[in-house]
Amino acid sequence: MIPFLRGANPLSPQEEKSLGEWWTAKYAETKKSSSWSWKGKEKVIKQALFLCNNDHCAYCDCHPLKDDKGFEIDHFVPKTIESQIAFTYSNLFPSCNECNKKGNNYDPLMLKPDELDYKFEDYFRFDSFTGEIIPNESKPVENQERAKITRDILRLNIGNKPINLLKAIKKEIKLNTPLDERPYRYGY
Numbered sequence: 001m002i003p004f005l006r007g008a009n010p011l012s013p014q015e016e017k018s019l020g021e022w023w024t025a026k027y028a029e030t031k032k033s034s035s036w037s038w039k040g041k042e043k044v045i046k047q048a049l050f051l052c053n054n055d056h057c058a059y060c061d062c063h064p065l066k067d068d069k070g071f072e073i074d075h076f077v078p079k080t081i082e083s084q085i086a087f088t089y090s091n092l093f094p095s096c097n098e099c100n101k102k103g104n105n106y107d108p109l110m111l112k113p114d115e116l117d118y119k120f121e122d123y124f125r126f127d128s129f130t131g132e133i134i135p136n137e138s139k140p141v142e143n144q145e146r147a148k149i150t151r152d153i154l155r156l157n158i159g160n161k162p163i164n165l166l167k168a169i170k171k172e173i174k175l176n177t178p179l180d181e182r183p184y185r186y187g188y
Contacts, residue, residue, distance in 0.1 A: 007052045057099055071096075
């Protein structure tokens with residue numbers, strides 16, 4: 001998870017509020033969380049988020065999202081926990097479908113990649129033997145705990161991510177691809 005540089009909000013404060021109120025009412029009525037459209041706003045939000053992170057997942061940093069990894073919009077604080085902020089731009093991140101499987105799992109100690117003082121190395125380190133990101137043992141215990149919570153909830157080392165990272169590094173070094181176009185930039 002590298003720092004996420006958020007671009008301009010494509011929604012007005014009124015649109016964000018309206019989407020939050022609409023979603024809250026729908027959820028109260030149906031108790032279902034994902035079966036409706038975004039009232040026509042999903043495309044403009046996806047486009048803005050896509051540009052912010054150069055087609056990378058805001059959490060695991062896989063690239064490109066438009067391929068088989070999918071491109072989903074993650075609600076950092078799940079819609080079912082804080083429905084009024086569900087659609088605020090600061091709560092939305094571009095995500096691969098694997099990281100977005102966190103569902104309603106959330107902890108206030110989770111690291112948010114757009115926090116102004118967030119730095120990968122203050123919380124994590126990359127294990128070049130396994131391809132996993134792990135809590136940085138040289139940092140304070142609080143940082144390690146936040147890293148562990150974030151890693152576990154977002155499933156950062158689940159599935160093929162570690163293997164894909166090692167393969168990508170070997171492949172990308174040979175291709176001499178610019179860093180911002182490489183998958184898993186924290187590994188370089």
